[in-house]
Amino acid sequence: MANKRFDVTHVPGAATIAIVTFLALYIPVLILVVNAFNGSDTAGWWEGLSLRWFAAALDNAAFRSAALNSVIVALAAALLSTCLATAAALAVTRGRQIKGQGSIAVILNQPLLVPEIVFAIALMVVLAQVKQVTGYQGLGYLIAAHTTFCIPFAFLPIRARLSGMDLTLETASMDLYAGRFYTFRRVTLPLLLPGILAGFMLAFVISLDNVVVSSLVKSPGQETLPTYLMGELRRNLTSEIYAISALLLFASISIVAASWVITRTKQ
Amino acid sequence: MPRNPTAAANESAVMRAETRRRWSLALPALTVITLCSILPLGVMVAYSFMEAGQYGNVQWGFSLEGWRAVFLDRDFFDDSYIPATAHLTILARSILLALATTALTFVFGIPTAWFIATRPPATRAYWMFLITVPFWTNLLVRTIAIQEVIRADGTLNRLLLATGLIDEPLQMMFTNGAVLVGMTYVYLPLMVLPVYAAIEKFDFRLAEAAYDLHASRLYCLRRVVLPLMWPGIVAGSILVFIPALGAYVTPRLMGGGRAMMWGNLIDLQFGQGRNWPLGAALSITLTLVVVGAMVWYARRAAKGAETNG
Amino acid sequence: MKRTHTGTALAAGLTLLAQSATAEGNLNVYNFGLYTPPELLEKFSQEYDVEVTLTDFVANEEAIARIQAGGHGMDVIIVSGYFIPAYVDQGLLMESNPAGMENFHNIADQWKSIPTDPERKFTVPWVWGTTGVMVNRKVYDGDINTAAIFLDPPEELKGSINIVPSMNDMIDMTLSYIGAEPCTTDRESLSKARDLLLSAKENWASVDYPSFEKFINEDLSASVFWSGAAARVRGLNDGFAYGWPKDGYMKWMDNLAILADATNVENAKLFQNFVMQPENAALISNYTMYNNAITGSEAFMDPELISAPELAVPEELQGAAIEQTLCAPEAQDLYTRIWTELTR
Numbered sequence: 001m002a003n004k005r006f007d008v009t010h011v012p013g014a015a016t017i018a019i020v021t022f023l024a025l026y027i028p029v030l031i032l033v034v035n036a037f038n039g040s041d042t043a044g045w046w047e048g049l050s051l052r053w054f055a056a057a058l059d060n061a062a063f064r065s066a067a068l069n070s071v072i073v074a075l076a077a078a079l080l081s082t083c084l085a086t087a088a089a090l091a092v093t094r095g096r097q098i099k100g101q102g103s104i105a106v107i108l109n110q111p112l113l114v115p116e117i118v119f120a121i122a123l124m125v126v127l128a129q130v131k132q133v134t135g136y137q138g139l140g141y142l143i144a145a146h147t148t149f150c151i152p153f154a155f156l157p158i159r160a161r162l163s164g165m166d167l168t169l170e171t172a173s174m175d176l177y178a179g180r181f182y183t184f185r186r187v188t189l190p191l192l193l194p195g196i197l198a199g200f201m202l203a204f205v206i207s208l209d210n211v212v213v214s215s216l217v218k219s220p221g222q223e224t225l226p227t228y229l230m231g232e233l234r235r236n237l238t239s240e241i242y243a244i245s246a247l248l249l250f251a252s253i254s255i256v257a258a259s260w261v262i263t264r265t266k267q
Numbered sequence: 268m269p270r271n272p273t274a275a276a277n278e279s280a281v282m283r284a285e286t287r288r289r290w291s292l293a294l295p296a297l298t299v300i301t302l303c304s305i306l307p308l309g310v311m312v313a314y315s316f317m318e319a320g321q322y323g324n325v326q327w328g329f330s331l332e333g334w335r336a337v338f339l340d341r342d343f344f345d346d347s348y349i350p351a352t353a354h355l356t357i358l359a360r361s362i363l364l365a366l367a368t369t370a371l372t373f374v375f376g377i378p379t380a381w382f383i384a385t386r387p388p389a390t391r392a393y394w395m396f397l398i399t400v401p402f403w404t405n406l407l408v409r410t411i412a413i414q415e416v417i418r419a420d421g422t423l424n425r426l427l428l429a430t431g432l433i434d435e436p437l438q439m440m441f442t443n444g445a446v447l448v449g450m451t452y453v454y455l456p457l458m459v460l461p462v463y464a465a466i467e468k469f470d471f472r473l474a475e476a477a478y479d480l481h482a483s484r485l486y487c488l489r490r491v492v493l494p495l496m497w498p499g500i501v502a503g504s505i506l507v508f509i510p511a512l513g514a515y516v517t518p519r520l521m522g523g524g525r526a527m528m529w530g531n532l533i534d535l536q537f538g539q540g541r542n543w544p545l546g547a548a549l550s551i552t553l554t555l556v557v558v559g560a561m562v563w564y565a566r567r568a569a570k571g572a573e574t575n576g
Numbered sequence: 577m578k579r580t581h582t583g584t585a586l587a588a589g590l591t592l593l594a595q596s597a598t599a600e601g602n603l604n605v606y607n608f609g610l611y612t613p614p615e616l617l618e619k620f621s622q623e624y625d626v627e628v629t630l631t632d633f634v635a636n637e638e639a640i641a642r643i644q645a646g647g648h649g650m651d652v653i654i655v656s657g658y659f660i661p662a663y664v665d666q667g668l669l670m671e672s673n674p675a676g677m678e679n680f681h682n683i684a685d686q687w688k689s690i691p692t693d694p695e696r697k698f699t700v701p702w703v704w705g706t707t708g709v710m711v712n713r714k715v716y717d718g719d720i721n722t723a724a725i726f727l728d729p730p731e732e733l734k735g736s737i738n739i740v741p742s743m744n745d746m747i748d749m750t751l752s753y754i755g756a757e758p759c760t761t762d763r764e765s766l767s768k769a770r771d772l773l774l775s776a777k778e779n780w781a782s783v784d785y786p787s788f789e790k791f792i793n794e795d796l797s798a799s800v801f802w803s804g805a806a807a808r809v810r811g812l813n814d815g816f817a818y819g820w821p822k823d824g825y826m827k828w829m830d831n832l833a834i835l836a837d838a839t840n841v842e843n844a845k846l847f848q849n850f851v852m853q854p855e856n857a858a859l860i861s862n863y864t865m866y867n868n869a870i871t872g873s874e875a876f877m878d879p880e881l882i883s884a885p886e887l888a889v890p891e892e893l894q895g896a897a898i899e900q901t902l903c904a905p906e907a908q909d910l911y912t913r914i915w916t917e918l919t920r
Contacts, residue, residue, distance in 0.1 A: 011381060011488075018382030021375045025401050025455065028412035031422055035415070084296035091292035098286040104293045111304050113558055115513025117530040118550040121537055122307035124645070125314070131647025135839070148303035151296055205403050212515050220604040220649045221629030226407050231632060233411070233520070234609060234787060245408040252403040260396060321905070322662045323641040343770070343913065344763055353917050419736075419795040438735050440795065441782045523782030524741060527919065535919075539637035539741065540912070 029249065036246035038239060053243035063244065066228035070208060073139060073224060077146035078154070078204035084147070085154035085203075086196055090188075093162040111149045116212050119149065124216040137219035145217045146207040153206050154199035161195025194263065201259050205252065308554070315547035323541040333544025337552060354532070354549070361529040362556075364447055365511035369458075371451040372507050376458030377500070383459075384466035395463070402456035410517050413452040417445060441523030449521040450511050457510075458503035465499025501568040509557050529553050603628045603843040606639060606650040608830075610805075611702075613863030620850055626843050634785050635742065636662075643668055643835060651838040652847055654702050657829045658744070658900040660692040670834040672845055674700045679852035687869035690829060691899070699831035700848045703804070703866035706889065706897065707745050707826035710801035712794065712815045720819030721893060723753040726800055727776045734779040738786050738799035743915045745826050746773075746800065748898055752824025759903035761910065770914045783919055791816060804866035807886040818886040820893045827897040829869070 039050030057063050085108075092104050111119065127141050169191070173183040211226035218227060225248060232241050315333045317325040340351040383394040401409065416422045417439045424436040439445055469492070477487045515530035522528070527535075533553065536546030603620075605612060609632040617628040631650065633639040636659045642648050644666065655663055663669045674680055675696045680688075683701060693699050709725040716732040724730075726737050727750060739746060748758035750773055756765035781796055788805070790796045792813045801809075806818035832851055834844040850856055857868040858876030867887055874882060881887070889897070903911060 011378070014378040014381045014385075017375060017378035021379045021455070022397060024375075024452070026397075028416045028452070029401070029404070029409070031415055032408070032412045084299060088293040088296040091289040096282070096285070098282075098289050100286075100290070104290075104297065107297050107300055107305070108293075110300055112509075113554070113561060114304065114308060115530065115550075115553050115557055116510070117513055117515045117533055118308070118311070118554055119304060121533065121546070121550065122311045123303060126307045126310055128642075128645035128647040131649065132837075133647075137649045144299070144303055148299055151300060155296075209405050209407075211407050220606070220631040226405060229407055229411075230516075231609070234632075234634070234785065241411065245405075245411055248405045248408050252405065253400055256396065256399050256403050260392075260399075264392075320644070322644060322666060323637075324644045341913070343767055343910075418793075420793040438781060523738075523786075524784040524919065525780070525782055538641055539635055539743065540916070541637060541641065542912075 032242055033246050033249065035239060036242035038242075040239070053239045054247070056240050057243045057247065060240070062223065062228065063225075066223040066225050069139065069142075069222060070225040073142045073146055073214075074204050074207040076139075076143045077150050077207045078200050080143070080147045081150035081154045081203045082158075082196060082200040085151050085199055086158055086192070088151075089155055089158040089162050093159050094167070108155055109152050112152045116149075120213040120216040123213065127217060131219070139222065141217050141219065142214060142222070142224070145213050146210065149210075149213065150203035150206055154203040157198035157202060158192065158195040161192055161198075165191055197262060198259070201255065205255060208251075311547045311550050315544055315551055317544055319542050319544050321541075323537070323543060325543050330544065333542070333546075333548040336542070336545045337548045357527055357532050358529060358552075360443065360526070361512055364443065364450065364528065365508050365514075367447055368450040368454060368511040369504050369508045371447070372455045372458035373500070373504070375451075376455055376503065377462055377496075380459045380462035380466055380499070384463050384469070398456055398459050398463075402460065406453055407516060409453045410449055410520050413449050414440070414521060417448060440521060441525050443522075443526045445521040446518045446526050446528070449517045450514055453517060454507045454511055457506040461502035461506065462496060462499035465496050465502075469495045498568065501564055505561065505564050508560060512557060512560075513553055601626045601843070602651075602840050603847060604649055604651045604840070605630045605847075606633060606643075606648070606653040607631075608633060608654060611654065611830075611864055613859050616851075616856060616859045616863070619856070619859070620847060623850075624843065624846055626840075626846075637743075640668070646837075648835075649839075650835055651840045651844045652832055652834055654830050655699065655833050656900065657690055657692050657831060658902045660699060660831065660833070661902060663833070664693075664698065668836050669698045670836045670838060670841070670844075671697050672834045672841075672848060673697055674848050674852075677845070677849045677852065679849050682852050682854060682857075682870045682872060684869050684871050687829065690831075691901075693831070699833045700852055701869035702830040702832050702851065703860055703864055703868050704827070704829035705803040705866040705887075706820060707740075707742070707749075707800065707802050707828065708806075708818055708820045710791070710799050710806040710809065710816055710818050712791070712797040712813075713817050714815040715797040720817060721822050722819070723749050723821040723823050723825075725798055725819070725821075726780070727753055727772055729776070729779045729798070733798045735781055736795075736797040737780045738790070738796045739780050739783045740785055740800050741783050741919065742800075743911055744902065745900070747911050747914060748826065748900075749800075749821065749824055752898060753821070755823075758824075758898055759901060759907045761904075761907050763910070766910050766914065770917065773914065773918050777918060788812065802866075803886040804864050807865040807881075807884045810886070820889055820896065822893055822896050824896055824898050825893075826900050828900040 036053055037049050037051070038046055039052060040047035088104065088108055092101050092108075114122075123145055127145075131137060131141070165188075170183055170187050173187045174180070178186070209226070210224075211230055214224045215227045215230060218224070223231070225244070229241065229244055229248075232244070314325050316329055316331065318328045318330040318332065320326050336351065337354055338351055339348045340353070341347065342349050379398070383391060383398065386394055414421075418424075419436045419438055419440065423439075424433075427433045428436065473491055473495075477491045478484070513530045514528055515534065518526060518528040518531055522531070524531075529549070530553070533546050533549045536542045536549060540546070603626050605617070605628060607630065612630050617630060620626065621628045633642070636656050639653060639655075640659070640662055643650070643653065643663075655669075660669075677700075680696070680700075683696075687701050687704070688696065690696075690699075709720060709723070711720045711725060711733070715736075716730055718730055725733065726739060729737055747769060750769045751758050751760060751765060754765065754768055754772060756762065756769065760766065786796060786799065788809050791799070791809045794813070794815075801818070803818060806816065810816045810818070832848055834841065834848065838844050851860065852870060854870050854872035855876045857870035857873040860866075861868045861873065862876075862878050862881060865881060865884065865886070902908065
């Protein structure tokens with residue numbers, strides 16, 4: 001830096017507040033993890049390091065089926081919403097303004113404007129009728145619901161990537177008489193990939209996180225990890241809950257770490 | 268610019284084809300959102316104008332009772348109309364708690380974002396990693412974590428008891444304060460990330476230039492740094508305020524049914540309250556407040572960008 | 577359910593998804609949380625080769641809202657006695673005629689007919705119990721056979737009392753405490769009850785269906801509570817005791833019914849008959865810690881349960897029981913208004 005007399009990046013107190021914030025964010029989570037490794041029967045009193053609660057959770061069929069449902073729904077919803085959002089982003093970001101472009105963007109972001117509980121109850125009311133008519137009770141409803149609220153989240157990073165992209169490469173490809181699809185597959189898609197990947201991961205996490213919509217839309221016997229955890233919480237606060245929470249925490253750390261590594265290698 | 272009529276016709280045909288092609292690209296996403304989000308919301312609007320069934324659900328027939336009940340109550344003795352203080356209290360509490368949450372995340376989030384953005388590039392990524400992990404961690408898990416700290420038998424009380432600062436455990440759960448602490452804890456990363464993104468793009472030489480021109484530190488912060496952070500602050504406030512206003516899980520767990528918020532009131536009407544038209548009207552009201560806040564913010568942001576940028 | 581091994585979790589999930597709609601030999605049970613013994617479902621599942629799925633709800637009001645919305649997919653449901661008319665009036669229950677079932681004779685005579693299902697056309701007994709108060713004796717050791725525990729609490733309990741959001745029970749007990757009749761439409765009495773509840777609210781910590789852990793960990797010291805749930809809590813923290821307010825406590829029975837739009841009707845009927853078998857009724861009692869209505873089940877019940885203090889109402893307090901009812905619409909509307917004001 002050229003000017004040593006005054007370092008504008010140094011604002012007194014900012015560092016202190018920042019450190020306090022980080023501690024405040026992490027200490028509760030650390031306590032939770034420590035509780036998960038506690039061998040004691042009731043939460044609260046330390047009785048030595050133990051993996052028994054993790055074993056209990058993994059041994060629990062209800063937990064396993066909830067975990068499987070969560071993964072299926074999150075994968076399917078992230079995949080679907082990313083595909084839909086990619087197509088939509090291509091429609092509203094490239095080239096000249098088209099008629100109604102503004103309304104497309106508004107509709108795509110509409111799920112963000114509706115409070116979660118309102119979205120969840122409205123969907124529950126409508127799906128109850130659909131379930132009655134079709135008699136189908138499968139995971140499809142959860143996947144459809146999650147896909148809907150994941151679209152705007154997948155859309156954001158894809159659009160950001162797309163609007164920062166240079167058009168000349170595509171134009172060059174088209175000039176060389178490459179077909180529209182070929183150009184998309186060989187030029188646009190590879191350039192867009194980091195955005196798509198970011199969108200997919202965001203959608204996956206948003207889906208995995210959801211409890212309100214899932215609990216109102218799910219059919220009998222269906223649980224996702226968060227709805228299962230919510231139910232367990234209502235029933236009893238055993239150390240198994242800490243173990244499940246810790247597992248979810250490890251899952252998110254791995255996802256962040258993975259996306260971190262991916263974006264770093266891309267650069 | 269078209270030079271002759273044929274070219275113009277050609278041009279508009281091309282444009283039409285382009286419009287059609289791009290609309291069809293967006294169509295699948297638009298269909299899903301229309302069917303699963305806009306249509307159900309429309310059903311809610313319709314339900315808010317129907318009659319309540321005796322045990323929940325709605326009955327066919329137009330009625331303004333749902334909307335009346337949002338704002339007006341009947342007097343207990345003579346059934347005359349009086350303001351629905353119960354609902355209005357909850358609405359006011361929800362807005363105040365959401366605003367307070369936004370303010371608190373602001374107080375802690377801005378310095379944190381600033382701190383991260385001013386680290387050397389090599390270590391900055393690690394700090395970013397640390398702020399991203401809570402953001403990607405399940406909201407329910409984070410609520411459980413903060414609940415563990417402040418409950419009667421929780422970490423904080425034990426610590427205070429052990430140090431002799433208090434003799435009796437403090438009952439911190441089930442209060443407005445508990446809900447506020449919980450929401451601040453879970454929504455904080457939503458403030459830090461966009462503000463960080465705005466600061467990161469910032470060229471600090473600008474501020475130094477201003478300082479060289481004998482601007483005071485405060486003046487420099489206010490006139491140079493703040494405007495540049497502005498878009499990030501607006502985005503962060505929206506990202507915190509909207510979910511906080513409609514929060515359901517955190518107040519449910521930390522408020523214990525006493526410090527109810529708008530979202531819990533809606534849930535109550537569709538469940539135990541058995542008044543779906545009222546629940547629907549409350550839902551539409553909440554949605555309108557959120558959209559209103561969004562529009563207001565967007566206007567302010569645009570204005571801020573005009574005067575400062 | 578058939579297991580298909582297709583490699584990826586996604587593919588497996590999608591396959592399951594396609595199959596689940598046509599699965600046969602199922603029974604979907606809808607019940608209050610912590611109210612269905614896993615062993616009971618396992619036993620039924622093995623005996624009749626039926627896959628049983630259990631879904632929880634918190635309150636009758638929540639359950640009926642879900643059932644009414646349609647498309648719920650449930651076959652059998654537990655309904656509190658006073659709530660049966662709400663279901664029957666709307667045609668939500670199937671007339672399965674349990675009175676004609678093989679095990680019906682096992683029901684104790686006093687439960688063969690209940691006011692809301694006098695001929696047992698729809699329901700069979702699940703368990704019965706009382707709603708009273710539960711107090712941590714380490715915190716307060718005065719008289720606990722009174723509704724004053726939550727309406728005019730002693731100093732020691734203030735700030736750590738929980739109220740269950742069971743509107744009718746709460747208002748019935750309050751009306752009874754001030755000497756009025758439950759389900760009254762007398763506005764003077766109702767407003768007196770409302771004022772009492774509003775002033776008592778200052779001393780409550782929460783209005784919720786709390787997890788047992790909150791008592792075991794002593795986050796809360798007292799609550800309006802159910803006899804069996806109180807017995808469970810005492811088993812884990814012996815500081816807690818259960819009391820029956822002498823000014824009026826609730827007595828109720830929960831019942832098992834088949835839903836009108838059940839898809840697995842035969843299995844549902846088998847299940848109704850199944851729970852009237854003494855050893856199965858004992859399983860339910862042992863798990864929920866409530867009394868059942870099946871004669872001969874004592875032989876299969878845990879000895880500690882038979883001697884549990886929570887289940888034996890003292891002689892002198894038996895007259896104070898209030899039978900749980902649903903009030904006439906006018907009173908019900910006033911109840912709801914009091915409740916909304918209370919829980920705002």
